Amino acid sequence: DGAVHTSVQDLAKWDENFYSARIGGKDFLAELQEQGKLTTGKTLEYAKGLFIKDYRGLHTVRHGGAWGGYRAELLRFPEQHFSVACLCNLANANPERRVEQVADIYLGSLMKPQEGAVPASENTKTPTGPTLTSEQMANLTGMYRNAAKENVARVSAVDGKLQLEIYGSKFGLRPVSQTQFLLIDFPIDAKLTFELQPDHARREMKLSGDEMIAATYQPVTEFVPSADELATYTGDFKSDELGVLYRLRVIDGKLKLVGISDSLGIPRTGLPMPNPLRPTVTDEFEISDQGSTIQFLKDEKRSITGFNLNAGGTRGIEFLRVPELR
Secondary structure, eight states, X not given: OOOXXXXXXXXXXXXXXXXXXXXXXXXXXXXXXXXXXXXXXXXXXXXSSOEEEEETTEEEEEEEEEETTEEEEEEEEGGGTEEEEEEESSTTOOHHHHHHHHHHHXXXXXXXXXXXXXXXXXXXXXXXXXXXXXXXXXXXXXXEEETTTTEEEEEEEETTEEEEEETTEEEEEEESSSSEEEEBTOSSOOEEEEXXXXXXXXXXXXXXXXXXXXXXXXXXXOOOOOHHHHHTTOEEEEETTTTEEEEEEEEXXXXXXXEEEETTSOBOOSSOSSEEOEEOSTTEEEEGGGTEEEEEEEOTTOOEEEEEEEETTEEEEEEEEOOOOO
């Protein structure tokens, strides 16, 4: 899965084939773009390895990719015979938003006005919604977790404004009401809705918009391990499935991934080292800029035996602790 080596030039040739049908023929290319349907009759945005959706009123075909610290996105507007390819070697570069921003420049006159997303350049001093009190903001701040996706989101107040931290990036929140917010500069149009208890305690947070990101998050208490607890998570952990060794150490009071090597001991590159592991809930840490989580496994004596690595759609990759040489 993944790790396709290509270039913008090669992607341009691949993209042009959807017009010329030189390879595969028109029927094959049409089949690739045939959207899936559920038994309920609902048509999905996903086809065969491609997303078919509208962007600001224009028909698009697109797909992205991620591997290690690399990110990519190819966005095509077939009716305008216009495409944008973006290849990045930085994990939080957000190529999805970058290709849209390029398209906005070239095709903006043909597009519908932007809905939901708020550009960072907008004059944020101009009131566009209700102003929340410090108490109202405090009722919403904290960490939330989606049990199905096993990822977390953090809401905090910075300089009198709320912001959302998710998928390794931070986004400002523009209030529509006291419990509804639009995400500023999020890759797609998205809305955040909070539900509170009668005593104003957090009940849940819903992220809505694209079906790929839509999810409900429950409030959780962030795990704060002691120095002694943190030390128990250190060691070397091996995955026979991936053929790699992860080395975890405590540096400056934080658990960090300090190295990745293959079965021969040759270092793997592509990720910044050391990479901090941020605690989420008990025995779980996230590598924020990679969108990955590590869930530690324990035996009946409560000793760490290994961990499961979850990264995007890949889940449950088992790593076992390598016994220390004595």
